[in-house]
Amino acid sequence: MKWPKPVSRTPRLGRASLSEKAAQRLTITLLLAPAILVILLLFMGGLITGFLRSLGYFPLIGLNDFNFEAYTTVFTDNGFIRSFILTFHIAFTSTLIASILAVASAMLLRPAFRGKRFVQFIFSLNLTIPHLVGAVGVLYLFSGSGLVSRLATGAGLIDSPQGFPAMVNDPWAIGIIIQYVWKEIPFIGVIVLAILLSVGEDYESVARSLGANRWQAFRNVTLPLIMPGVVSASVIVFAFTFGAFEIPWLLGSTFPKALPVLAFESYTDVDLAARPQAMAMAMVIAVMSSLMILAYMKVSRRYVRS
């Protein structure tokens, strides 16, 4: 009896697998096409239109030439520079404070203790509360006629609510920072806590056993291990706080204004000629956010590599 020749079922390496790969790539592209289309049309489309308008190209109102006038105006305007500094201050300070407090809270929430689930629930509760609600809360608590001010007056710490330091609509953007910190601690904290739990306590145990005290173990071992997570979470927070409009609009001072507020107000200005400037500002915000993300990728990749 003759046995049939064995048929090789394994594809030959080389051309066959190459065309297979190409087919695979095409499938993935097709599957992603709807998402890519939305991104291209809405996001890139908007960005390109915005960019063209920032260059002064706005045929609808008779502006047909390309120029950098809007950028020159924006960058030479003292108000814009101050707005830029204020916005950076808001984003940087709130991100820094929120990150430090989030890491501290995550460290506190890491060990097992009675009622941990409940505490964790409370901790992450305000992830679900909208920013606007938080802003209203800050108004109620920290404005000149707010709860804290009245309590301080009642306790005799200040003579009258007028003596309460400006914390809302103030030049240092304290109200805005309070709101962002309050809202972003659980966001960063939940991410850091997840990393802490997955890293475990063994590395710290090794460090302690080798002679590191609590602080040294945290500083030299735990912190470097969780840093990639802290960086990635805080960059998201930074990019958001840099570009968000509603909180500085509600809680910010009248001068200087945060960049997103300034851009929005120029955009809604009755003078349509202010549009290019609004777009130029929007571009600056977009470029800044992109730079932040690039910087983050560089930093985090350095950590991941090692």
Place this chain on the structure above:
Amino acid sequence: MTQVTLSALTKQFDEKSPPAVDRLDLEIESGKLTALLGPSGCGKTTTMKMIAGLLRPTSGDIGFNGESILSIPPEDRGAVMVFQNYLLFPYMTIAENIGFGLKMRKVDRKEIRTRVTDMLDLVQLPGFEDRKPRQLSGGQQQRIALARALIVQPNVLLLDEPLSNLDAHLRDEMRELIRRIQTEMEITTVFVTHDQEEAVVLADRIALLFDGQLQQFDVPDAFFESPESIEIAKFFGGTNFIPGHYEGGEITTAIGRFRAPRSAVEGGDAVLSIRPEAVTLGAAEGNSVMGRIRSHVYVGRYARFRITLGEIEVEAITDPAQVKLFNDGDEVPVTFDPAKIWVIRPASSEQ
């Protein structure tokens, strides 16, 4: 040189479950290698972490050279633990890893560098300073972890399953390295293992733990020759246990009476235990009974026979050549060498 004393050491993680370590008394000799042996989950690593100060005991005491160290934080105990999965700090170079303990002690950089080089020589990995942990094999990582512990000149070295993640030939190498370093530096060393062979080969003394309780603390050969219970004998590969009555140096069982000068009991109900290697087939030299060969396996280095003696079945491990002498079903005289019989108390009186 540090002597470690555990007195009634207990760790209970929660009230509902039994203690992980239960009233453990142990005197760990200074400058010797002691194994904490037992199946997984028997409290070995928990004991080790308590010695290192990484876990707080529920009750009991730990003393170094007679002085309680419970109030001393881990960083000041000088009891350094090497974990089973090495746990080299991934973002540090090998030199930074090894020098970590000295850096924490704020030792001058130059001195750290020379001592790191010395350590790399000691663990036979010279020139590895600038590599990263992930570039190293498991065996190399383990040696770096060992070097990282040794550089701080610990009072007590604690090794958690030091050989279990290594393949066979690396195991031998590592075993020799640990022995050599331990003898040279005379560090009191405790290591945890679930592998009785590893414990026997490496340790000066073995503490056997089941369910958080100390079963026997002895030199390795005692676990083969005079185990204190059937469970201990079984853990060390004992297979033949025949119940009987012990009196006047003889044990009377269902299959006959045997001379047995070595015993853990004075008299009364007892169990005859004999290791399969000590059961001989063929010549009847006294202390023998007739048995029938039920089955046999040829393993190469030895042969294993199963023999029925009335109601009882025993196992014999013999010279491999004996498979040519006997067939399954044959009647053979089975001899228990009196010097190798060990009479144990029966399991029921154990609890």
